Amino acid sequence: MPEHKSREEIERVFKVRQIPKNIERYTSENIVQGYLAIDANGAEVRLRKIGERYFETYKGSGRLQRRELEIALSHDQFSTLWPGTEGRRIEKIRYQIDTSGQKIELNVFRGNLEGLVLAEVEFNSPAKSAEFKPPDWLGEDVTEDTRFKNQSLAQKGAPYGEIMLPQ
Amino acid sequence: MPEHKSREEIERVFKVRQIPKNIERYTSENIVQGYLAIDANGAEVRLRKIGERYFETYKGSGRLQRRELEIALSHDQFSTLWPGTEGRRIEKIRYQIDTSGQKIELNVFRGNLEGLVLAEVEFNSPAKSAEFKPPDWLGEDVTEDTRFKNQSLAQKGAPYGEIMLPQ
Numbered sequence: 001m002p003e004h005k006s007r008e009e010i011e012r013v014f015k016v017r018q019i020p021k022n023i024e025r026y027t028s029e030n031i032v033q034g035y036l037a038i039d040a041n042g043a044e045v046r047l048r049k050i051g052e053r054y055f056e057t058y059k060g061s062g063r064l065q066r067r068e069l070e071i072a073l074s075h076d077q078f079s080t081l082w083p084g085t086e087g088r089r090i091e092k093i094r095y096q097i098d099t100s101g102q103k104i105e106l107n108v109f110r111g112n113l114e115g116l117v118l119a120e121v122e123f124n125s126p127a128k129s130a131e132f133k134p135p136d137w138l139g140e141d142v143t144e145d146t147r148f149k150n151q152s153l154a155q156k157g158a159p160y161g162e163i164m165l166p167q
Numbered sequence: 168m169p170e171h172k173s174r175e176e177i178e179r180v181f182k183v184r185q186i187p188k189n190i191e192r193y194t195s196e197n198i199v200q201g202y203l204a205i206d207a208n209g210a211e212v213r214l215r216k217i218g219e220r221y222f223e224t225y226k227g228s229g230r231l232q233r234r235e236l237e238i239a240l241s242h243d244q245f246s247t248l249w250p251g252t253e254g255r256r257i258e259k260i261r262y263q264i265d266t267s268g269q270k271i272e273l274n275v276f277r278g279n280l281e282g283l284v285l286a287e288v289e290f291n292s293p294a295k296s297a298e299f300k301p302p303d304w305l306g307e308d309v310t311e312d313t314r315f316k317n318q319s320l321a322q323k324g325a326p327y328g329e330i331m332l333p334q
Contacts, residue, residue: 036204036210036212036225037203037204037205037206037210037211037212037225038204038206038207039204039205039206040205040207043203043204043251044204045203045204045212056248058203058204058248058251060251067250067251069247069248069250069251070247071240071243071244071247071248073238073244076238077238077240080236080237080238081223081225081236081238083234083236084210084225084227084234084236
């Protein structure tokens with residue numbers, strides 16, 4: 001990930017029918033993130049710790065395509081702002097899975113979202129997004145369901161009945 | 168200003184009846200600031216350039232007393248996030264005025280808020296705030312009037328009829 005990035009993000013979110021076997025062979029990272037502010041229009045400011053690296057990300061409004069601005073923070077900068085995210089935090093393990101050339105991020109949530117599993121797929125263009133054929137282990141496309149946005153999960157918890165037990 | 172601070176802020180805001188004479192003799196700074204996100208509960212994430220220094224500040228909800236977390240940003244960090252404040256920016260000159268031991272910040276707004284002048288007074292305790300006797304050149308206390316919050320001025324402009332001409 002570049003230290004500073006600025007791009008339009010096209011991202012789709014899927015439920016997960018079944019976690020791929022031998023999930024441990026994939027690269028994974030522990031992620032802790034929290035929200036400083038979530039705007040009425042959906043824009044958000046997120047703090048994120050990935051392993052021992054620290055980031056702050058602004059995402060604009062919208063769901064499928066959002067402006068995204070990201071900077072790396074020092075540990076000191078992160079620690080100063082982190083208390084502002086109280087009550088709006090998420091913890092997850094993110095696995096990087098490569099399926100027929102398309103990278104899929106599998107998010108296994110922890111803490112009070114334990115048992116929730118979601119997959120995120122990013123695309124460079126709307127065309128790439130449209131032609132994507134999800135593998136069998138992915139379930140329903142919930143890109144437009146705001147209950148599955150991380151900012152909603154952080155504030156309101158998992159949607160009723162959407163916790164699947166780890167397999 | 169310390170590089171990182173974390174404190175409870177007690178601040179009162181006043182209209183200005185008359186700008187003190189010879190205002191130029193006071194220390195002043197050019198401030199440009201913008202908001203990345205303003206939460207429904209009033210919490211905000213603000214980017215600010217003071218002269219050639221750069222800051223990011225989280226302020227919690229509330230008006231008289233708010234949690235405030237602040238970090239210094241590098242020019243590079245600031246420039247990456249700044250586009251996220253589009254449409255919610257403020258420009259002002261801030262004068263530091265010392266009146267009988269109480270520091271008053273006089274904000275002379277510029278750009279599309281040209282002609283608006285407000286004063287901010289910060290206190291260490293509710294008691295200090297209660298015993299404060301405003302000098303004659305200060306006008307109405309608008310601390311509780313949300314239209315005069317910087318985040319409201321940045322989004323909606325000056326309240327109708329509140330532009331005073333520079334004297």
